[in-house]
Amino acid sequence: MERVPVLKIGDILLVSIQIDMEDQVALQLQEDLADRIVSTGCHGVIIDISALDIVDSFVGRTLATIASVSRVLDAETVVVGMRPAVAITLVELGLSLPGIKTALNVELGMALLERDRGADFEPLVESEEP
Amino acid sequence: MVLSSDEASRFADLLASHEESLVTTWTDAVAASVRGRLGRAELQRSILELQRGFSAALSGGARELTDDAAAELRAHLSELSGTRARQGFTATETAISVYALKDAALQILDQGETTEASALRDYVAFASFVDRAALFTFDSYVRAREELIADQAEQLLELSTPVVKLWEGVVAVPLVGTLDSARAQVVMERLLQTLVDTGSPYAIIDITGVPAVDTQVAQHILKTVVAARLMGADCIISGIRPQIAQTIVALGIEFGDIATKSSLADALRHVLKLTGTKRQER
Numbered sequence: 249m250e251r252v253p254v255l256k257i258g259d260i261l262l263v264s265i266q267i268d269m270e271d272q273v274a275l276q277l278q279e280d281l282a283d284r285i286v287s288t289g290c291h292g293v294i295i296d297i298s299a300l301d302i303v304d305s306f307v308g309r310t311l312a313t314i315a316s317v318s319r320v321l322d323a324e325t326v327v328v329g330m331r332p333a334v335a336i337t338l339v340e341l342g343l344s345l346p347g348i349k350t351a352l353n354v355e356l357g358m359a360l361l362e363r364d365r366g367a368d369f370e371p372l373v374e375s376e377e378p
Numbered sequence: 379m380v381l382s383s384d385e386a387s388r389f390a391d392l393l394a395s396h397e398e399s400l401v402t403t404w405t406d407a408v409a410a411s412v413r414g415r416l417g418r419a420e421l422q423r424s425i426l427e428l429q430r431g432f433s434a435a436l437s438g439g440a441r442e443l444t445d446d447a448a449a450e451l452r453a454h455l456s457e458l459s460g461t462r463a464r465q466g467f468t469a470t471e472t473a474i475s476v477y478a479l480k481d482a483a484l485q486i487l488d489q490g491e492t493t494e495a496s497a498l499r500d501y502v503a504f505a506s507f508v509d510r511a512a513l514f515t516f517d518s519y520v521r522a523r524e525e526l527i528a529d530q531a532e533q534l535l536e537l538s539t540p541v542v543k544l545w546e547g548v549v550a551v552p553l554v555g556t557l558d559s560a561r562a563q564v565v566m567e568r569l570l571q572t573l574v575d576t577g578s579p580y581a582i583i584d585i586t587g588v589p590a591v592d593t594q595v596a597q598h599i600l601k602t603v604v605a606a607r608l609m610g611a612d613c614i615i616s617g618i619r620p621q622i623a624q625t626i627v628a629l630g631i632e633f634g635d636i637a638t639k640s641s642l643a644d645a646l647r648h649v650l651k652l653t654g655t656k657r658q659e660r
Contacts, residue, residue: 330610336605339604344607351579352574352610356577356579356610
């Protein structure tokens with residue numbers, strides 16, 4: 249069975265989905281990611297779906313589950329690169345993927361994660377400086 | 379009524395032997411109807427082409443306009459009506475280009491002074507052939523006009539939905555005119571594609587130019603905003619006139635947590651404030 253690679257970049261796990269998201273692949277990815285978050289101690293997950301033509305309700309739900317699971321493990325998930333056609337289809341289907349953060353591309357996704365983590369730490373840094 | 383092969387060949391002879399005088403009379407008749415909007419030389423050239431087409435079709439053994447031998451004539455006719463339709467001539471003026479052939483042919487028959495009984499039957503058969511040709515012209519004319527209208531509608535659709543870049547990372551869509559489902563779809567696709575192409579995380583939808591907002595229009599705008607959010611961009615709706623605001627409230631339309639501003643300037647200021655504070659946080 250095909251697997252989706254999970255890459256570690258600094259404090260972030262990057263997942264770029266380049267194959268068709270079959271149900272089994274999606275479930276495997278969900279398990280792999282949970283394992284990797286625990287083993288690496290990363291605090292951010294970026295899932296790039298710019299190569300996906302189709303996002304069905306199952307994949308949508310799996311993405312939501314991944315986001316919830318990683319939040320429990322103290323990692324924020326950002327889904328990036330959703331195609332316009334996919335977004336329109338999801339809206340027409342009435343799936344608005346609640347609880348999932350999104351960004352236009354990987355770069356903006358990393359900026360979003362950095363900003364969120366940065367906000368957590370900034371008060372500490374500021375109090376040490378003076 | 380179908381032309382017999384005898385009749386067809388007799389008329390082919392007539393058209394060929396009197397080519398010059400026929401074309402002149404024919405052109406005169408058409409020129410009178412288009413009243414100088416078309417140059418005489420150009421008119422004569424197109425009439426000559428038509429005459430050759432008729433002549434070739436009849437001598438080729440065409441007995442009806444739908445025959446294979448008349449294929450070239452049909453092509454000539456549809457080309458003529460296509461050009462006339464685009465040049466803005468009326469349907470009558472276009473059809474007369476073909477009908478005038480009957481008068482021209484009658485004049486030539488008169489000069490020949492044939493008083494045989496068969497001549498009348500010949501002429502009626504020929505006239506009905508020309509009638510069918512004129513009807514075909516009319517059909518082509520209508521088709522050409524419809525294509526023209528469809529093209530214009532499409533152009534209008536594209537013209538009226540520009541997506542402009544307002545600031546680094548901020549794009550705006552000034553909506554002008556009534557939003558129906560087709561236009562809303564085009565606006566949505568264009569906006570989302572621009573977001574991807576430019577990587578802009580903020581979009582402002584300006585509805586100053588939308589004359590009325592009903593539940594359907596609101597639904598379209600909401601869908602666009604939700605789709606943009608799914609892709610990771612934030613939308614702000616601006617340009618809401620007092621009247622529109624009253625309608626929105628009266629209809630019970632909920633924009634939820636979507637930011638709405640009364641002017642485009644306010645919306646831009648709002649976005650800049652958002653990006654500004656976030657930069658400070660970093």
